[in-house]
Amino acid sequence: MFIKLLVGSLKSNAIKFFGILIILLCQPGFGQQITTPGNQNIPANKQNYNAITGTYSLSGYDASIEYQLAITVTGNASATLSINTTTGLDISGNLNFPSSFSGFEEIYFKGTIAEIEAALNSISVSSTSVLSGQIKIQTYIYPYKQNTFFNPKNGHAYEVVANSNISWLNAKSASENTSFGGETGYLVTVTSQDEHDFTYKLDKSYWLGASDADSEGVWEWVTGPEAGTQFWSGNANGSSIDGLFNLWSDKGTDQPNNYGSGEDYAGFYRPDEYFGWRDYEESSGEIYGYVIEYGTSTDTTGMNSSLNNVQASEVTLTQKGFLSDATLEEIPAYEKTGAAITPSLNLTYNGTSLVKDTDYTVSFSNNINVGTASVSITGIGNY
Numbered sequence: 001m002f003i004k005l006l007v008g009s010l011k012s013n014a015i016k017f018f019g020i021l022i023i024l025l026c027q028p029g030f031g032q033q034i035t036t037p038g039n040q041n042i043p044a045n046k047q048n049y050n051a052i053t054g055t056y057s058l059s060g061y062d063a064s065i066e067y068q069l070a071i072t073v074t075g076n077a078s079a080t081l082s083i084n085t086t087t088g089l090d091i092s093g094n095l096n097f098p099s100s101f102s103g104f105e106e107i108y109f110k111g112t113i114a115e116i117e118a119a120l121n122s123i124s125v126s127s128t129s130v131l132s133g134q135i136k137i138q139t140y141i142y143p144y145k146q147n148t149f150f151n152p153k154n155g156h157a158y159e160v161v162a163n164s165n166i167s168w169l170n171a172k173s174a175s176e177n178t179s180f181g182g183e184t185g186y187l188v189t190v191t192s193q194d195e196h197d198f199t200y201k202l203d204k205s206y207w208l209g210a211s212d213a214d215s216e217g218v219w220e221w222v223t224g225p226e227a228g229t230q231f232w233s234g235n236a237n238g239s240s241i242d243g244l245f246n247l248w249s250d251k252g253t254d255q256p257n258n259y260g261s262g263e264d265y266a267g268f269y270r271p272d273e274y275f276g277w278r279d280y281e282e283s284s285g286e287i288y289g290y291v292i293e294y295g296t297s298t299d300t301t302g303m304n305s306s307l308n309n310v311q312a313s314e315v316t317l318t319q320k321g322f323l324s325d326a327t328l329e330e331i332p333a334y335e336k337t338g339a340a341i342t343p344s345l346n347l348t349y350n351g352t353s354l355v356k357d358t359d360y361t362v363s364f365s366n367n368i369n370v371g372t373a374s375v376s377i378t379g380i381g382n383y
């Protein structure tokens with residue numbers, strides 16, 4: 001509506017004004033806010049610990065649409081999360097990502113913002129690890145888009161498009177005609193083991209943004225931020241350029257092979273049968289579709305994504321041995337001597353003997369005269 005108004009009145013100023021409006025409209029994250037529980041200590045060696053202090057609070061979101069939530073837990077290798085309130089949440093469209101709300105390290109699901117908030121406030125933590133581990137709970141919220149997944153390892157999003165007849169060239173141009181989070185899409189580039197591990201979960205054979213069409217055996221990424229970067233020289237038994245990541249099937253001894261009348265376009269090679277990439281002609285019946293990648297940031301935590309529709313949060317839980325979970329061996333009765341009685345204590349936590357002044361301090365009271373003495377134990381260090 002405002003476009004008509006601008007065209008009808010202020011011609012030269014209208015263009016500038018329009019540009020400003022576009023910038024504002026492209027920031028749907030504006031006003032959307034996540035308040036998280038604070039960083040805190042939690043007991044080590046706990047299953048289903050659900051007493052995280054504080055709450056998640058989501059404000060400024062559109063209550064009429066659905067959002068996708070990605071949660072990951074990192075740090076302590078034994079830590080997993082469970083979500084106990086799952087009302088309204090839909091986990092069915094998660095491709096090959098974990099599909100259980102309990103005992104996960106990463107999860108994707110959709111719901112309304114109220115349902116997602118309730119889910120976040122029902123997280124429980126399980127960990128069998130030693131003391132002083134750190135558990136980082138990271139969350140990423142963005143408007144739901146079918147088959148679109150945020151990758152916390154690089155802050156990019158990936159959209160899987162099923163289209164088994166599409167040619168590489170058409171997949172490339174279709175990718176570049178889409179946008180997400182204010183960034184133009186591109187045919188996926190897989191430039192690290194981490195990115196491979198993520199994109200492999202998207203399943204099936206799909207086109208990659210790599211080609212040697214310009215010069216046989218000069219394999220370049222031709223899309224996205226890596227466009228123009230050669231990563232492989234030659235065909236099978238060729239070599240990587242500058243050690244850049246590649247994952248040709250059979251470690252490059254079998255593929256690419258420029259088979260038949262020539263193959264100049266890269267794609268994943270039927271994951272169920274072969275592991276890695278191969279070269280194809282411009283069209284292939286083995287291709288199931290394509291993956292659009294969005295994002296240009298190089299951040300490896302996902303906290304500073306260049307996508308402006310993703311709100312990230314992080315809470316750090318530091319594991320401590322809580323002395324309320326320790327075992328104190330019974331202290332025998334002592335005869336009155338007239339001096340303060342200060343027996344040594346036998347205190348154990350999870351089978352480990354605790355050391356006075358390293359793990360705890362102790363103070364006594366009413367320990368001179370006949371009666372009941374008291375001992376007060378305070379944790380220090382890891383306790």
Ligand SMILES: [Ca+2]
Nearest residue numbers: 189190191293
């Ligand atoms: Ca990439």
Ligand SMILES: [Ca+2]
Nearest residue numbers: 212258263264
């Ligand atoms: Ca070729």
